[in-house]
Amino acid sequence: MPSPQLPNYLRCNRKRLALSQDEVAFLLGVQSGAKVCRDERFVREPSLKTALAYEAIFEKPARELFNGLYQEIEQEVVDRAKKLARKMDHLNPTRQNTRKLQVIAKIVGRSNATIN
Amino acid sequence: MNKISPNHFRVLAIAPSSRGFGFAVLEGPETLVDWGVKSMKGDKSIRSLEKVEELLALFRPGVIVLEDHSAKDSRRAARIRKLSKGIIALARRRNVTIALLLRQQVRQVFFADGQGTKYALAEILAARFPDELGFRLPPKRRPWMSEDYRMDIFDSVALALAVSQDKDRSIKTSIK
Numbered sequence: 001m002p003s004p005q006l007p008n009y010l011r012c013n014r015k016r017l018a019l020s021q022d023e024v025a026f027l028l029g030v031q032s033g034a035k036v037c038r039d040e041r042f043v044r045e046p047s048l049k050t051a052l053a054y055e056a057i058f059e060k061p062a063r064e065l066f067n068g069l070y071q072e073i074e075q076e077v078v079d080r081a082k083k084l085a086r087k088m089d090h091l092n093p094t095r096q097n098t099r100k101l102q103v104i105a106k107i108v109g110r111s112n113a114t115i116n
Numbered sequence: 117m118n119k120i121s122p123n124h125f126r127v128l129a130i131a132p133s134s135r136g137f138g139f140a141v142l143e144g145p146e147t148l149v150d151w152g153v154k155s156m157k158g159d160k161s162i163r164s165l166e167k168v169e170e171l172l173a174l175f176r177p178g179v180i181v182l183e184d185h186s187a188k189d190s191r192r193a194a195r196i197r198k199l200s201k202g203i204i205a206l207a208r209r210r211n212v213t214i215a216l217l218l219r220q221q222v223r224q225v226f227f228a229d230g231q232g233t234k235y236a237l238a239e240i241l242a243a244r245f246p247d248e249l250g251f252r253l254p255p256k257r258r259p260w261m262s263e264d265y266r267m268d269i270f271d272s273v274a275l276a277l278a279v280s281q282d283k284d285r286s287i288k289t290s291i292k
Binding site for chain 2: 002004006009011012015016018029041086
């Protein structure tokens with residue numbers, strides 16, 4: 001029975017490096033480990049700047065650190081791409097429109113992608 | 117070592133001890149999501165149940181694994197047995213599958229002949245998860261020393277791994 005991905009995997013990556021929440025907070029440039037704690041417990045979603053700082057600290061891509069969140073966002077993009085594809089269905093088949101449809105079809109086909 | 121795949125179920129293993137409990141959260145046989153020891157003061161059983169409930173809410177595991185203390189040859193304290201029953205009741209209320217493993221079943225997963233010491237098992241786990249557990253392996257216990265609190269982590273990881281890497285599905289029979 002597969003379990004849904006957790007919103008992020010910050011805690012295991014921090015523990016792997018033997019860093020405390022206060023130490024990670026210092027590296028992030030924030031005052032205390034409480035912010036790191038909130039991120040790890042999925043209470044809040046970090047800003048892009050913080051997410052990239054986590055990527056720099058843990059040396060892992062943000063989409064892997066925030067795997068559950070990434071999959072949720074990706075699914076939303078896929079759903080919107082399906083709607084956009086339906087809207088563009090009746091466009092004239094110019095080279096530009098054909099290219100657009102190819103790109104959108106690629107996004108639609110990407111649902112439930114996995115990181116390995 | 118760690119790989120993330122959505123096709124794995126999440127396992128929470130709890131190893132109660134005299135101090136509190138050790139826990140490990142595993143996704144598939146290769147991803148150690150969280151691990152640690154929760155030490156309690158005061159009413160350890162009630163505090164332990166509160167902490168287990170927090171872990172269940174945070175990680176939403178598909179399976180919770182415990183050592184089967186109801187076995188005839190189990191020498192665990194009455195408080196630990198009662199705590200295990202409390203955790204099982206808690207998991208049932210949350211509709212989480214419960215797996216109870218005998219110590220021997222865990223040993224059979226890691227040792228060809230099913231025989232091995234607790235420390236030998238901890239060494240196997242430290243080698244399997246070097247980044248996560250390698251530096252947490254305590255020194256080998258001497259006869260006059262009490263057990264290091266970190267051994268609870270290895271006990272819980274062993275339980276979680278025994279369920280996660282159960283390829284021949286033999287352990288499934290004991291899932292209640």
